[in-house]
Amino acid sequence: xxxxxxxxxxxxxxxxxxxxxxxxxxxxxxxxxxxxxxxxxxxxxxxxxxxxxxxxxxxxxxxxxxxxxxxxxxxxxxxxxxxxxxxxxxxxxxxxxxxxxxxxxxxxxxxxxxxxxxxxxxxxxxxxxxxxxxxxxxxxxxxxxxxxxxxxxxxxxxxxxxxxxxxxxxxxxxxxxxxxxxxxxxxxxxxxxxxxxxxxxxxxxxxxxxxxxxxxxxxxxxxxxxxxxxxxxxxxxxxxxxxxxxxxxxxxxxxxxxxxxxxxxxxxxxxxxxxxxxxxxxxxxxxxxxxxxxxxxxxxxxxxxxxxxxxxxxxxxxxxxxxxxxxxxxxxxxxxxxxxxxxxxxxxxxxxxxxxxxxxxxxxxxxxxxxxxxxxxxxxxxxxxxxxxxxxxxxxxxxxxxxxxxxxxxxxxxxxxxxxxxxxxxxxxxxxxxxxxxxxxxxxxxxxxxxxxxxxxxxxxxxxxxxxxxxxxxxxxxxxxxxxxxxxxxxxxxxxxx
Amino acid sequence: xxxxxxxxxxxxxxxxxxxxxxxxxxxxxxxxxxxxxxxxxxxxxxxxxxxxxxxxxxxxxxxxxxxxxxxxxxxxxxxxxxxxxxxxxxxxxxxxxxxxxxxxxxxxxxxxxxxxxxxxxxxxxxxxxxxxxxxxxxxxxxxxxxxxxxxxxxxxxxxxxxxxxxxxxxxxxxxxxxxxxxxxxxxxxxxxxxxxxxxxxxxxxxxxxxxxxxxxxxxxxxxxxxxxxxxxxxxxxxxxxxxxxxxxxxxxxxxxxxxxxxxxxxxxxxxxxxxxxxxxxxxxxxxxxxxxxxxxxxxxxxxxxxxxxxxxxxxxxxxxxxxxxxxxxxxxxxxxxxxxxxxxxxxxxxxxxxxxxxxxxxxxxxxxxxxxxxxxxxxxxxxxxxxxxxxxxxxxxxxxxxxxxxx
Numbered sequence: 001x002x003x004x005x006x007x008x009x010x011x012x013x014x015x016x017x018x019x020x021x022x023x024x025x026x027x028x029x030x031x032x033x034x035x036x037x038x039x040x041x042x043x044x045x046x047x048x049x050x051x052x053x054x055x056x057x058x059x060x061x062x063x064x065x066x067x068x069x070x071x072x073x074x075x076x077x078x079x080x081x082x083x084x085x086x087x088x089x090x091x092x093x094x095x096x097x098x099x100x101x102x103x104x105x106x107x108x109x110x111x112x113x114x115x116x117x118x119x120x121x122x123x124x125x126x127x128x129x130x131x132x133x134x135x136x137x138x139x140x141x142x143x144x145x146x147x148x149x150x151x152x153x154x155x156x157x158x159x160x161x162x163x164x165x166x167x168x169x170x171x172x173x174x175x176x177x178x179x180x181x182x183x184x185x186x187x188x189x190x191x192x193x194x195x196x197x198x199x200x201x202x203x204x205x206x207x208x209x210x211x212x213x214x215x216x217x218x219x220x221x222x223x224x225x226x227x228x229x230x231x232x233x234x235x236x237x238x239x240x241x242x243x244x245x246x247x248x249x250x251x252x253x254x255x256x257x258x259x260x261x262x263x264x265x266x267x268x269x270x271x272x273x274x275x276x277x278x279x280x281x282x283x284x285x286x287x288x289x290x291x292x293x294x295x296x297x298x299x300x301x302x303x304x305x306x307x308x309x310x311x312x313x314x315x316x317x318x319x320x321x322x323x324x325x326x327x328x329x330x331x332x333x334x335x336x337x338x339x340x341x342x343x344x345x346x347x348x349x350x351x352x353x354x355x356x357x358x359x360x361x362x363x364x365x366x367x368x369x370x371x372x373x374x375x376x377x378x379x380x381x382x383x384x385x386x387x388x389x390x391x392x393x394x395x396x397x398x399x400x401x402x403x404x405x406x407x408x409x410x411x412x413x414x415x416x417x418x419x420x421x422x423x424x425x426x427x428x429x430x431x432x433x434x435x436x437x438x439x440x441x442x443x444x445x446x447x448x449x450x451x452x453x454x455x456x457x458x459x460x461x462x463x464x465x466x467x468x469x470x471x472x473x474x475x476x477x478x479x480x481x482x483x484x485x486x487x488x489x490x491x492x493x494x495x496x497x498x
Numbered sequence: 499x500x501x502x503x504x505x506x507x508x509x510x511x512x513x514x515x516x517x518x519x520x521x522x523x524x525x526x527x528x529x530x531x532x533x534x535x536x537x538x539x540x541x542x543x544x545x546x547x548x549x550x551x552x553x554x555x556x557x558x559x560x561x562x563x564x565x566x567x568x569x570x571x572x573x574x575x576x577x578x579x580x581x582x583x584x585x586x587x588x589x590x591x592x593x594x595x596x597x598x599x600x601x602x603x604x605x606x607x608x609x610x611x612x613x614x615x616x617x618x619x620x621x622x623x624x625x626x627x628x629x630x631x632x633x634x635x636x637x638x639x640x641x642x643x644x645x646x647x648x649x650x651x652x653x654x655x656x657x658x659x660x661x662x663x664x665x666x667x668x669x670x671x672x673x674x675x676x677x678x679x680x681x682x683x684x685x686x687x688x689x690x691x692x693x694x695x696x697x698x699x700x701x702x703x704x705x706x707x708x709x710x711x712x713x714x715x716x717x718x719x720x721x722x723x724x725x726x727x728x729x730x731x732x733x734x735x736x737x738x739x740x741x742x743x744x745x746x747x748x749x750x751x752x753x754x755x756x757x758x759x760x761x762x763x764x765x766x767x768x769x770x771x772x773x774x775x776x777x778x779x780x781x782x783x784x785x786x787x788x789x790x791x792x793x794x795x796x797x798x799x800x801x802x803x804x805x806x807x808x809x810x811x812x813x814x815x816x817x818x819x820x821x822x823x824x825x826x827x828x829x830x831x832x833x834x835x836x837x838x839x840x841x842x843x844x845x846x847x848x849x850x851x852x853x854x855x856x857x858x859x860x861x862x863x864x865x866x867x868x869x870x871x872x873x874x875x876x877x878x879x880x881x882x883x884x885x886x887x888x889x890x891x892x893x894x895x896x897x898x899x900x901x902x903x904x905x
Contacts, residue, residue: 121802122828166673177671179680180648195875201828202641203798203852206873206898207689207882211647211680215673235730258592261613261701302730305757361669365591393671433671448674453663456690457676459885463878475675 024081025061028105031077033070035111038062047106050091050098051153054354054404055439059100064108068186068194068224074107075222076192079469086471087222089130089158093165094357095438097217101473107222109160115139116225123230124183124200129160129223133167136228145230148175151434152342160223166215168434170266170341171298173392175231177434179214186225187213190465200227212460217436218471220464234265234300238310239334242317243291243324247271247387250293251368253320254391257297258364260316262309266298267392268341274348274386274399278340281347285340288324295391296341344388345399352401356413358420362429364394370427374398377419381412395433396424421447437475451480501572504549505531508541517575522554522562524860527575534580536654536662536693542576543691544660547891554893555687557599557626561633563785563857565686566868569895569903578628581693584608588699593651593668595696598628614699617649621782628692634684638735638750638777641801641827647683652696655682655689658887668696687893688902689886703752708774709767710748713738719745720805723825725765727801732761737777738808738823748773780822781831785857792819792833793859795842798852801828807851814841839866847871872900
C-alpha cells in the first residue's frame with residue numbers, strides 16, 4: 001500500500017548531477033540494438049508508474065531495445081554504472097511491478113514485438129516480449145489455435161508482462177495461468193548473460209528455472225523471447241449470463257457447478273455495482289440490471305459435452321434461485337458479453353477520478369463470507385466497493401473508485417486495502433492471484449509468510465541477481481532485521497499520492 | 499557416535515534400521531531412518547548437517563534407482579513412509595492436503611470415494627505423493643494436459659537448514675512471491691525434503707474409455723497417433739506400445755458419456771479397458787534386472803520428432819529396445835543395451851534431444867550422466883543449489899552432474 005515518504009527522490013536517482021545522467025543516457029543511445037532513449041523531464045514523468053498510478057518512482061531514462069543484444073548492452077552498461085534497471089511492457093500491471101525505483105533505467109520492450117516463429121504441428125510459438133497478448137491469438141487463429149492466458153488487458157498487455165506476472169484471466173479456470181503455457185524463456189540475466197530457461201520441446205531437466213522466472217515480476221532478469229504453447233480452439237462454445245437475487249446465491253451456484261463435475265472455461269461473477277457501471281458505459285451489453293449478482297459462464301469442448309454441461313448449469317442455476325438465464329444466441333452476442341466483462345475496469349474507472357483494483361484469492365467455498373466481510377469493512381470506513389470475481393478460481397477483484405485529491409478518502413481507501421488483505425489471509429487465502437506483489441503488497445508479505453519462509457525466495461533472487469540491480473524494491477521484503485534497522489529501507493522511495 | 503544412534507535419538511530406535519541391500523541405486527545406505535512428522539524430519543536434517551551425513555529422502559522407493567550415485571561418505575535413506583493420511587481431502591473446495599508418504603494409489607482411492615481425482619498418474623508401484631513430486635515423472639497424458647506441477651498448489655518442505663517452510667498456498671491461483679512450488683517439483687530431493695503437498699482435485703470423469711488398434715507399420719502408427727491430437731479435451735492420454743505383433747496404438751477418452759460416445763465414432767478402435775494399466779506400469783517399470791544387460795532410457799523431443807526418436811532407438815539399439823512412445827508428448831521409453839548407451843547418448847546430444855537414464859549402473863556412472871547433457875545455463879542451477887543446500891546434505895551428487903557437484 002502506498003504511503004507518503006519524506007521528500008521526493010532525486011531526479012537523477014543515483015547520479016550525482018543531471019549532466020551525469022545525460023551522459024549516461026547518451027551512452028545508452030549509442031548501444032547497438034537500442035533504437036531510442038528518452039530522458040527529458042516530460043518523458044520521464046510519463047514513465048513514473050505503471051497501471052497502479054498511485055505509486056510513482058522516477059526513472060533515469062527510458063531505453064528502447066529491439067533485440068536481445070540491445071537488452072544485454074543496456075543491462076551491462078547499468079551494471080558498470082551501478083544503476084538499477086526495470087523491464088516494462090505495456091505498463092498495464094496493477095501492482096507497481098514496473099514502477100522504476102532507485103532511479104532505475106526503464107528497459108522498454110514494446111518494440112521487441114515480433115512473432116519469431118509459429119510451429120502449428122507442435123502447437124508452439126516463439127515470440128519477443130513486446131508482442132501484445134491478443135495479437136498473438138489473432139495471428140494463430142487462422143490455424144485454429146490460440147494463446148490461453150487472457151487477462152482483461154489483453155488488447156494492450158504484452159507476453160513479457162504476462163510472463164513477469166504469471167498472468168491469468170477469465171479462462172484460467174480450465175486452462176491455467178501463463179506458467180502452464182510457457183515452454184522456454186530466453187532471458188538476459190542481471191549480469192548481462194543470455195540464457196535459455198526451460199526447453200522449446202518441453203523436455204527440460206535441471207531445476208525448473210522457467211517456472212520460477214514466470215511470475216517473478218521482472219526481478220530475476222529481462223525476457224527477450226518466449227516459446228509458448230498454443231491451444232486448439234474449442235469445437236463448440238456456449239456462453240451464459242445467469243442473474244441471481246444475491247451474491248451469496250451466485251457464489252453457492254459457483255461451488256455447485258464445480259462440484260457437479262462441470263469445468264467451465266470461465267466462471268465470472270459481477271455484483272450489482274459493477275453491472276451498473278458497465279451498463280452505464282459504452283461497453284453496455286444488455287446485462288440484466290435487476291439482479292444483485294451476475295454469473296458469466298462459458299462452456300467449451302465437443303458439441304455433445306457442451307450440451308450436457310449447459311443443461312447441468314441451467315439446472316444448478318434454477319436450484320439456486322436464478323432470476324434470469326440468458327444464453328448467447330450467436331457469436332456476436334457472445335463477444336458482446338465478453339467485451340462488457342473485460343471492460344469492467346474501464347467502466348468502473350469512469351465513476352471517479354481514480355480506481356484502485358484489488359486482487360486476492362481465497363478458497364472458493366469461502367467467497368460468500370469473504371465478500372460479505374470485505375463489504376462490511378469497507379462500509380465501516382465509508383468506502384463503497386464494486387466486486388468483480390474470477391469466482392471459479394476464488395479470485396476476488398474488489399474495486400474502489402475514489403478521488404486521490406481527497407486526502408482523507410485516500411487514506412480510508414488505503415486502510416480498506418489492508419483490511420481486504422487481512423480478511424483474505426484469515427480465510428486461508430493469499431495476497432495475489434494474478435496482479436502480483438510488486439511494490440504495492442511487498443509490505444504485506446509477512447502477513448502470509450514467516451521470515452524463514454521468505455528466505456528461500458531471497459536465495460532464488462540472490463542466485464539470479466546478487467547485486468540487486470534488477471527491478472529492486474519489489475516482491476520480497478528486506479529481512480526483518482534490515483526493515484527494523486533502516487527506516488529508509490529499499491523500496492520505500494516510492495512517492496505515494498495519498 | 500555411529501550414524502544409527504544419532505538418528506535413533508531423534509525418531510526412536512524402532513524407526514532406525516540397517517539396510518540389508520542396495521537401496522539408493524547401487525548404494526547400501528548406512529541406515530534407514532523413518533521419522534513420523536515434519537518436525538522429526540527437520541531434526542534429522544539438522545543432525546545430518548551437523549554430523550556430515552547425507553540424506554536421500556524416499557517415499558515408496560520406486561524411483562530410487564533414478565539419478566546419479568550419491569556423492570558422500572555416509573548416507574542415510576530418510577523414509578517418509580510414516581507420513582501418511584488422507585484426512586486432508588476437501589471435496590467441496592477441490593483440494594487435498596496430503597502427507598508426502600501417502601501412496602498415490604491410496605490418494606486415488608480416497609479421492610474417488612468423494613467423486614474426485616488428483617492429477618497424479620499411477621505409474622510406479624508403491625509411489626508416494628512426495629516422491630512423485632520430487633521426481634516429476636512423465637505419464638501418458640504428457641503434452642496433452644497440464645502437468646503435475648501445474649496442479650500442485652502448495653508444499654511443506656524441510657529445508658537444508660532444518661527450517662520447515664510453507665511454499666505456495668491452498669488456493670488454485672496464486673502469484674504471491676516466487677513460485678517455489680514449481681522449483682521443488684522435479685528437484686529430486688536436492689532443494690528440500692517435501693513433507694506435505696496440497697494438490698488440486700478435479701471431478702472424476704463420468705466415463706473412462708480406453709481404445710486400441712493394431713497398426714500395420716510404424717509410419718502409419720505415428721501418423722495415426724498424431725491425428726489423435728485433433729480430438730478435443732476428452733483425449734487424456736495416448737501411447738504406442740511395442741508388442742509381439744508390431745505396434746499397438748492406445749488412447750484414453752474421459753468425460754461425459756455422450757461426448758465420449760461421439761468421439762469413439764470419430765476414431766474407431768476396439769475397447770481395451772485393461773490395457774491402460776499396462777501402459778502405465780510399462781512407463782513406470784522397476785529397475786531392469788542387472789543380468790538383462792539393459793537400462794531403461796527416457797528420450798524427449800518435439801512431438802513431431804517422436805517417430806525419429808523411435809527409429810533412432812531401433813537403429814542403434816535394436817528391435818526390442820523402444821518399448822513405449824508417447825507420440826503427443828515427444829517421448830520414447832527404450833530398454834537400451836549397456837554397450838549401446840554411449841552411442842545413444844552421443845546421438846541424442848547431437849540431435850538436441852533430451853535423455854534420462856533410469857537405473858544407471860555404477861560402472862557407467864563415471865562416463866555418463868543419468869540426466870544426459872547439462873541444461874543450458876547450468877551454472878545458474880548450481881548457484882541456486884548452493885544457496886539452498888550449501889553443505890550438500892540433501893541427495894548430494896544425485897542430480898544433474900554439472901549442477902550437483904561439490905565445488
